[in-house]
Amino acid sequence: MEQILANGIYLGAQYAMIALGLTLIFALMNVLNFAHGQMYVLGGFVTYTFYGQLGWPFVVALLASCITLAVLGALIERFLFAPVIRRSSREESTMLLAAGLAFFFDAVILLVFGEKQRGVPKIVDGVFNWDFRLIMPYDRILICVLAILSIVSFILFMQYSKTGRALRALAQDRTAAQLMGVNVARYSMIGFALGAMLAGLVGGLLVTITGVNLGMGGPTSIKAFMMVMIGGAGVISGAIAGGIILGFLEAIGLAVLSQYGDITYLLIFVSLMLFLAIRPQGLMGKPWG
Amino acid sequence: MIQWAGVVIFLLAVFIAIPGFIAASGRSDLYYTLTSVALLSIASAGVWLTFYIGRINIGQGAFALIGAYVSAVLVTKAGMSFWLSLPLAGLFAAAVAVVIGVPILRLRGVYFAMISLVLTQVVTLTALALPITNGAKGITSIPLPGGVSALGLTLIPDFATLENPRLAFYYAASVLMVLTFAAMYRLVNSRLGHLCRSMQQNEELASSIGVNISYIRVIVFAISSFLGGIGGAMFGSIAQSVYPSSFQVADSVNFMLNCFLGGLGYVFGPMLGTLVLYFGWDLLFELGRFQLLAYSSMLIILMLFLPNGLLSLRLPGKKEADK
Numbered sequence: 001m002e003q004i005l006a007n008g009i010y011l012g013a014q015y016a017m018i019a020l021g022l023t024l025i026f027a028l029m030n031v032l033n034f035a036h037g038q039m040y041v042l043g044g045f046v047t048y049t050f051y052g053q054l055g056w057p058f059v060v061a062l063l064a065s066c067i068t069l070a071v072l073g074a075l076i077e078r079f080l081f082a083p084v085i086r087r088s089s090r091e092e093s094t095m096l097l098a099a100g101l102a103f104f105f106d107a108v109i110l111l112v113f114g115e116k117q118r119g120v121p122k123i124v125d126g127v128f129n130w131d132f133r134l135i136m137p138y139d140r141i142l143i144c145v146l147a148i149l150s151i152v153s154f155i156l157f158m159q160y161s162k163t164g165r166a167l168r169a170l171a172q173d174r175t176a177a178q179l180m181g182v183n184v185a186r187y188s189m190i191g192f193a194l195g196a197m198l199a200g201l202v203g204g205l206l207v208t209i210t211g212v213n214l215g216m217g218g219p220t221s222i223k224a225f226m227m228v229m230i231g232g233a234g235v236i237s238g239a240i241a242g243g244i245i246l247g248f249l250e251a252i253g254l255a256v257l258s259q260y261g262d263i264t265y266l267l268i269f270v271s272l273m274l275f276l277a278i279r280p281q282g283l284m285g286k287p288w289g
Numbered sequence: 290m291i292q293w294a295g296v297v298i299f300l301l302a303v304f305i306a307i308p309g310f311i312a313a314s315g316r317s318d319l320y321y322t323l324t325s326v327a328l329l330s331i332a333s334a335g336v337w338l339t340f341y342i343g344r345i346n347i348g349q350g351a352f353a354l355i356g357a358y359v360s361a362v363l364v365t366k367a368g369m370s371f372w373l374s375l376p377l378a379g380l381f382a383a384a385v386a387v388v389i390g391v392p393i394l395r396l397r398g399v400y401f402a403m404i405s406l407v408l409t410q411v412v413t414l415t416a417l418a419l420p421i422t423n424g425a426k427g428i429t430s431i432p433l434p435g436g437v438s439a440l441g442l443t444l445i446p447d448f449a450t451l452e453n454p455r456l457a458f459y460y461a462a463s464v465l466m467v468l469t470f471a472a473m474y475r476l477v478n479s480r481l482g483h484l485c486r487s488m489q490q491n492e493e494l495a496s497s498i499g500v501n502i503s504y505i506r507v508i509v510f511a512i513s514s515f516l517g518g519i520g521g522a523m524f525g526s527i528a529q530s531v532y533p534s535s536f537q538v539a540d541s542v543n544f545m546l547n548c549f550l551g552g553l554g555y556v557f558g559p560m561l562g563t564l565v566l567y568f569g570w571d572l573l574f575e576l577g578r579f580q581l582l583a584y585s586s587m588l589i590i591l592m593l594f595l596p597n598g599l600l601s602l603r604l605p606g607k608k609e610a611d612k
Contacts, residue, residue: 032399034542080589088596092345095402096549099542100588107581218538222410225403233399263418269411276404277392 002134004255010140012247013147014202018220019227019239020154021198027171027234028191031081034098037220038105039196043069043203044212045113051207052120058208065204066197073196076101077189102217109214119211143205150201151240158236167191171234226272232285241283303463308456320455324527326567327462328520331469333547333559335516338473340553341482342509343489344394348405349517350541351412352382356518357525357535361428362421364526371434372445375522382518383511390510394503397492409541416533427532434461434526458527465523466560469516474556476512485509517544546588552597 018040025033033039043065050061084097124138158164166187169177178184203212227246231238246268253264276282311319332349339346356378363374393404416422433448445461448454476482484505487495496502525531547566551558569587573580 026399030399032402080593084592084596092553093549093592093596095345096546097589097592099546100585100592103581103585104589107579107585111578111582222406222538225406229400229403229407233403266411266414266418269407269414272407273389273393273404273411276396276400280396280400282400 002130004251006134006136007251007255008244008248010136010144010247011251012244013144013151014206014243015223015227015247016151016240016243017147017198017202017205018224019231019243020151020236021195021202022224023228023231023234023236023239024167024198025192025195026228027236028167028195029077029081029085029094029188031085031094032098032225033195034095034221035101035105035217036195036199036224037217037222038102038109039069039073039199040203040220041109041212041214041217042072042105043200044207044216045109045118045203046200047204047207048113048118048120048212052118058123062201062204065200069200069203070193070197074189074193076196077192081192082185082188102221106214106217109217113214115214117211117213118207120208123208139208143209146205147202150198154198155236163187163190167194226268229272229276229282232282235282235284235286238282238284300467303467304460308459317453317455320459321527322567322571324455324459324462325524326564327459327466328523328527329544329547329567330560330563331466331523332517332520333544333551333563334469334473335513335520336544337548337551337553337556337559338476338485338509338513338516340548341477341489342485342506343397343492344405344506344510345398345402345545346405346510346513347402347538347541347545348408349513349544350409350536350538351405352386352514352517353521353524353540354409354412354416354531354533354536355382355385355514356521357531358416358422358428359518360522361431361525361531364431365428366421371432371526375519378522379515379518382521383515386511386514387507390507391503394506394510406538406541409536409538413533413537422531422533425533427530427535429530431526431529431531433529462523465519469519470557470560477556481505481508550588550591554597 018036021039022033022036025031025036046065046068047058047061050056050064051058056064080097080101081094084094088094122137122139124142126138128134128136128138128141158168166177166182167190169180169182170184170187170191174184206212223246227242228239229242230245231240231242249268250264253267257264257267307323311317332353335352336346336349359381360371360374360378363369363377364371369377389408393401393408396404417424422428433454434445435447446457448457451457477485484495484500487498487500488502488505492502521536525535528535543566547562548559549562550566551560551562570580570584573583576583
């Protein structure tokens with residue numbers, strides 16, 4: 001039981017971070033970022049290169065992941081999404097662009113890093129063992145704590161900093177924010193960069209545990225979509241709730257249903273559909289927000 | 290008049306000029322490519338129809354997979370003729386769409402897009418878990434479609450006895466495609482089509498003037514999935530095998546891309562989009578490992594300069610021939 005709870009918290013914290021970035025981008029620009037999983041993989045590969053290959057300190061490699069993805073996100077927003085949103089007659093066109101970007105990242109990752117599974121040396125050795133009731137390697141605990149810290153600092157940033165306030169205003173009402181003197185173009189770019197940076201950060205954190213490979217992008221995007229749907233699209237508290245709920249469902253499912261094989265995800269999907277039939281906007285979303 | 294000329298030219302090209310050209314040039318591998326294009330464009334037409342009521346459908350792969358499995362199971366386990374299993378596969382996919390569609394069609398915008406994306410994953414996992422679908426091993430060595438004869442007259446020859454089954458598949462797929470798009474054109478210009486357009490613009494308004502929106506959207510989703518099922522079933526028959534990975538999330542995304550690329554405002558958009566995307570992908574094969582890079586860059590550039598689809602770029606004179 002303790003083990004399941006601990007696994008749930010561990011999975012939930014990392015999922016919540018992935019969902020946060022996706023929901024942030026969605027809230028600001030109404031863009032469903034298909035490439036989010038690929039951004040996550042890219043972040044993992046950057047950390048792998050700096051920490052695993054070049055032997056730099058882990059923290060520096062993590063920072064490098066964040067900066068790379070933030071710059072990439074800013075450039076993508078500035079030169080791809082903003083012009084397409086301006087020119088297109090339907091806002092769904094951005095989905096095609098996002099899907100194209102997902103393919104593009106896949107191609108770049110394939111060319112630069114290859115298709116092999118990559119891992120890095122452990123950051124801390126040893127296993128926490130509480131009387132065989134709760135077993136957890138120290139590095140997982142560390143990553144979990146780091147993830148929770150990042151989520152808390154992200155929330156504080158959104159609540160109290162000037163940028164955070166501007167971003168929230170933008171998410172609430174674009175036109176009103178513009179009338180109040182928020183530089184919409186600039187903050188859209190910052191928001192997209194921030195979302196991409198979160199994806200890169202999780203990628204960098206998780207590469208120490210699960211490693212990273214090319215095929216992880218798509219499934220990660222799907223999981224992130226599910227979390228966002230559970231919590232409600234475009235709501236930050238919803239993304240966190242969705243991440244934690246999915247993390248716990250997965251932990252419990254894998255523990256209880258393991259003898260039936262791949263059935264956990266099937267059950268999660270089916271219950272998600274039933275849930276959405278009753279509450280289409282998710283736990284905390286605005287109706288049709 | 291010009292419209293009819295366009296249709297006649299198109300039909301002549303599909304049924305006479307292309308086979309003639311292939312026979313002359315000896316590139317019989319093109320049959321397979323073109324057959325795939327025809328089948329994928331049928332499934333994409335379904336996606337296009339859900340766009341027509343303002344829903345972004347990224348779940349067509351799910352229904353294509355359902356159709357492929359239903360047909361494969363009926364042919365291999367029940368020994369049914371493929372030509373009978375084809376409509377049944379479509380109907381089964383449509384029935385599933387009605388059951389799933391009643392709850393999920395209440396969702397809109399991104400929510401529907403996301404849940405439909407999840408749907409593909411659900412069907413793949415179901416196919417892995419159910420005993421009748423044979424798990425990850427899939428259903429293999431499905432026999433080629435048999436013959437159909439009525440009153441001693443051979444309507445469709447037995448594909449296994451033909452010396453060139455590829456050509457037969459090409460004709461079958463093309464006939465299906467032409468029928469599909471004729472039906473789509475008729476549908477869009479019918480009363481139902483007008484109601485769909487009203488829903489695309491504003492569901493509340495449409496509902497308030499007496500359009501039964503929940504009924505129409507389920508019907509449209511069922512038609513869409515029917516097309517997906519047919520396309521998938523035919524695909525399974527050509528490949529003579531079905532696996533849970535036959536249609537994946539990437540395929541669902543591709544169906545959606547076909548529609549976007551062709552243009553959402555035009556009935557024949559999905560056909561053009563499929564042709565361009567599929568051939569684009571094939572042509573880029575020369576580039577080897579840069580194939581995906583070039584392909585995705587092209588997509589991004591196309592989106593940057595033609596965000597409303599290829600058919601929004603209208604050449605003078607082509608305008609009428611299209612209709």
